[in-house]
Amino acid sequence: MTIFLYELQNCIDVSRVESTAAHDKPPRRRDRPPREAKPLHKTSPKQPFLPDRAGRRRAQTAARRREPHAAAKMVLAQLGGSISRALAQMSNATVVDEKVIAECLNEISRALLQSDVQFKMVRDMQSNIKRIVDLESLAAGANKRRIIQQAVFSELCNMLDPGKPSFTPKKAKPSVVMFVGLQGSGKTTTCTKYAYYHQQKGFKPSLVCADTFRAGAFDQLKQNATKARIPFYGSYMESDPVKIAVEGVERFREEKSDLIIVDTSGRHKQEAALFEEMRQVAEATKPDLVIFVMDGSIGQAAFDQAHAFKQSASVGAVIITKMDGHAKGGGALSAVAATKSPVIFIGTGEHIDEFEVFDVKPFVSRLLGMGDLSGLMNKIQDVMPAEQQPELLQKLAEGTFTLRILYEQFQNLLKMGPIGQVFSMFPGFSSELMPKGSDKESQAKIKRYMTIMDSMTDAELDSTNPKLMSESRIIRIARGSGRLVRDVMDMLEEYKKLAKMWSKMKLKIPKNGDMSAMTRNMNANNMSKVIPPHMLKQMGGIGGLQSLMKQFGGGKDISKMLGGMGDGN
Ligand SMILES: Nc1nc2c(ncn2[C@@H]2O[C@H](COP(=O)(O)OP(=O)(O)OP(=O)(O)O)[C@@H](O)[C@H]2O)c(=O)[nH]1
Numbered sequence: 001m002t003i004f005l006y007e008l009q010n011c012i013d014v015s016r017v018e019s020t021a022a023h024d025k026p027p028r029r030r031d032r033p034p035r036e037a038k039p040l041h042k043t044s045p046k047q048p049f050l051p052d053r054a055g056r057r058r059a060q061t062a063a064r065r066r067e068p069h070a071a072a073k074m075v076l077a078q079l080g081g082s083i084s085r086a087l088a089q090m091s092n093a094t095v096v097d098e099k100v101i102a103e104c105l106n107e108i109s110r111a112l113l114q115s116d117v118q119f120k121m122v123r124d125m126q127s128n129i130k131r132i133v134d135l136e137s138l139a140a141g142a143n144k145r146r147i148i149q150q151a152v153f154s155e156l157c158n159m160l161d162p163g164k165p166s167f168t169p170k171k172a173k174p175s176v177v178m179f180v181g182l183q184g185s186g187k188t189t190t191c192t193k194y195a196y197y198h199q200q201k202g203f204k205p206s207l208v209c210a211d212t213f214r215a216g217a218f219d220q221l222k223q224n225a226t227k228a229r230i231p232f233y234g235s236y237m238e239s240d241p242v243k244i245a246v247e248g249v250e251r252f253r254e255e256k257s258d259l260i261i262v263d264t265s266g267r268h269k270q271e272a273a274l275f276e277e278m279r280q281v282a283e284a285t286k287p288d289l290v291i292f293v294m295d296g297s298i299g300q301a302a303f304d305q306a307h308a309f310k311q312s313a314s315v316g317a318v319i320i321t322k323m324d325g326h327a328k329g330g331g332a333l334s335a336v337a338a339t340k341s342p343v344i345f346i347g348t349g350e351h352i353d354e355f356e357v358f359d360v361k362p363f364v365s366r367l368l369g370m371g372d373l374s375g376l377m378n379k380i381q382d383v384m385p386a387e388q389q390p391e392l393l394q395k396l397a398e399g400t401f402t403l404r405i406l407y408e409q410f411q412n413l414l415k416m417g418p419i420g421q422v423f424s425m426f427p428g429f430s431s432e433l434m435p436k437g438s439d440k441e442s443q444a445k446i447k448r449y450m451t452i453m454d455s456m457t458d459a460e461l462d463s464t465n466p467k468l469m470s471e472s473r474i475i476r477i478a479r480g481s482g483r484l485v486r487d488v489m490d491m492l493e494e495y496k497k498l499a500k501m502w503s504k505m506k507l508k509i510p511k512n513g514d515m516s517a518m519t520r521n522m523n524a525n526n527m528s529k530v531i532p533p534h535m536l537k538q539m540g541g542i543g544g545l546q547s548l549m550k551q552f553g554g555g556k557d558i559s560k561m562l563g564g565m566g567d568g569n
Helices: 002-013 051-064 076-091 098-114 118-131 146-160 187-200 216-227 243-254 273-287 300-311 331-339 361-366 373-381 386-396 405-417 418-423 438-454 458-462 471-481 483-507 513-521 524-528 531-538 540-553 554-562
Strands: 174-181 206-212 257-262 289-295 315-321 345-349 356-359
Touching: 002 118, 002 471, 051 174, 076 098, 076 146, 098 118, 098 146, 098 315, 118 146, 118 331, 146 331, 146 361, 174 273, 174 300, 187 206, 187 216, 187 257, 187 289, 187 315, 187 345, 187 356, 206 216, 206 243, 243 257, 243 273, 273 300, 289 300, 289 331, 300 331, 315 331, 331 345, 405 458, 405 483, 438 471, 458 531
Parallel strands: 174 257, 174 289, 206 257, 289 315, 315 345
Antiparallel strands: 345 356
C-alpha cells in the first residue's frame, strides 16, 4: 500500500505535459455528398486535414453555436469536488439549520446544472433530498451532514440507475448487439473492447463492420479484431450498410458465434438520412441490444443527442468512453435520463483492455470523494496474484527491497489502470486534486523507469547493495536503455527513497509464519512515518489515516491487501 501511496503522490507532483499521440483518420469516401463542419467533439488528431484559418474560424463559430454552454462544461471530477465542498462547508457550520441546508442544496444544484444535468432532474433531486432531510423529524444528535451526504449519494445513484437492467448476452445463445453513436465517440474501439471483454469471459464473439461511411472504419475494426483474434466481417466494395450487416450476422450465426457485434456508421444529430440508415440496420438485424456509445466529454449536448438516438433506435444501454484522466463526463447522468438505459461499461483508455464494468454505487462514491475501498482492494488483488503476495511480504520483511521488486510493483500499478482513478478510490481524495495531464505523465515516468530497468543485469536487479551501481554501470544502463545518465540517476534516487521507507516499516515475520501478527504492527503511527507529508496532510493527518485504516478493517484487511494472509485467510 505504501508503495502505491508513494507512487500516487509522485503523480501529483508531476507537471503537465501535452500528449503527442496522433491518430490519423483516413478521408471519408468520395462518393458521399460533402458534409457540414465536423462536430465539436471530434478529436483533433483524427481530423483528415487541417483547415485554413478562415475555415477554422468558421468551424469554431459553428461549434459555439451548437454548444452554447461549452464554457460551463465541468469535468465529472469537478462535479464531485463541488458537491463534496458544499457538504464540507455545511459541516463547518456551528448549527445545521434550514438555511445552512438550503445553501448546501443550492450549491449542489448549481454544480449539477453546470455539469449538464437537466433542470428537471436537479429540481426533483432537490425536493427529494429536502423530503429525506426533514430537520424537525430528525432525532437530536443525529449526524445531519452524514444524513445529507447519504441522501445526495442515493439521489445521484437513482439518477444513474434507470431502474431496469439492460439485456445481458448469454453464453452459447446467439445474441446480436448493435453499436450506435456520434462520430468519433469511440464506437469502433468500444466494439472491440466489448468483444474482447466477453471473449475473456468465455464467449465466442464476432464483429461486423457496417460502417460504410468512414473509409478507414473497416480497416480499424479488422486490425483490432485480428489483434484480439476475434472473427470479423466487412467489405471494401459494398456501400450498403444494411446488406453488410445482414450478411455478417447470417455468417456468424452459421458459425455459432454467441455474440455478434454490429458496428454502425458515426452519426451527427442533424444527419436525418444517416439516422434512417441506422434504423434500417436495426430493422434488418433485429438486435437484442442497441448500445449507445457516448464520449465522456460531450457535455451539455448529451441529453439531446442521447435522446435523438433513443428515438431512432431502441437504445437499451450506454457506454461512456474516454473516462480516463480528466474526461468530462457530466452528461453521463443526462444520457441515462434521456435513454432511460443504464451505463454498462466505461472506456478508460485507447487499449483493448482499458474497459471497466460500470457500477453505479462505487462510481458515485468516488465522485463524492467517499472512496471505493472495496473496489481498490479488488483492483489490488486482481493485479497482484495471491501466490506472489507472501513472497513479496517475506522479502520486504527481510529488508530486501530490490529494484526487481520495484519493477514488479510498477507492473502492478500500470495494470491497475489510470492513476487518477486509483487515487479517487481513497476516501477523501478526488482525482480533481491531480493536475491535468498528470495521469499520462506519471504513467510515462513509470514506463521510462521500467525501460531503464530492462537494461539492468539480474545481479543489479536483485542487489540490495547501493554501492553496486558504479559510474560505469550507470553509463552502460543509460546507453542500453537509450536514456540520459541523469534519468538513470533519478530513477536510482527514487528507488533509494522507497527502500529507505520500507526499512522504516520494520516488518517482523514471526517464526510461526503468522503474517497477520506482522501486519498488525502497521498502525497509523507507523504508517504515517512512511507516507509523504503532503499526502498525509491531504488524508487529514494521522486522524485521517487512522479512519482510513479503520475503513480497511484495521490490520486484518491491510494484511489481506498486502499479503492475503490475515487472520482467517
Ligand atoms: N483516451 C481514450 N480514447 C479513446 C477511448 N475510446 C476510444 N478512444 C479513441 O477515440 C478515437 C475515436 O475512436 P473510434 O473508435 O475511431 O470512434 P468511432 O466512433 O468509431 O468514429 P466514427 O467511425 O467516425 O464514428 C480513437 O482515437 C480512439 O483510440 C477511451 O476510452 N479513452
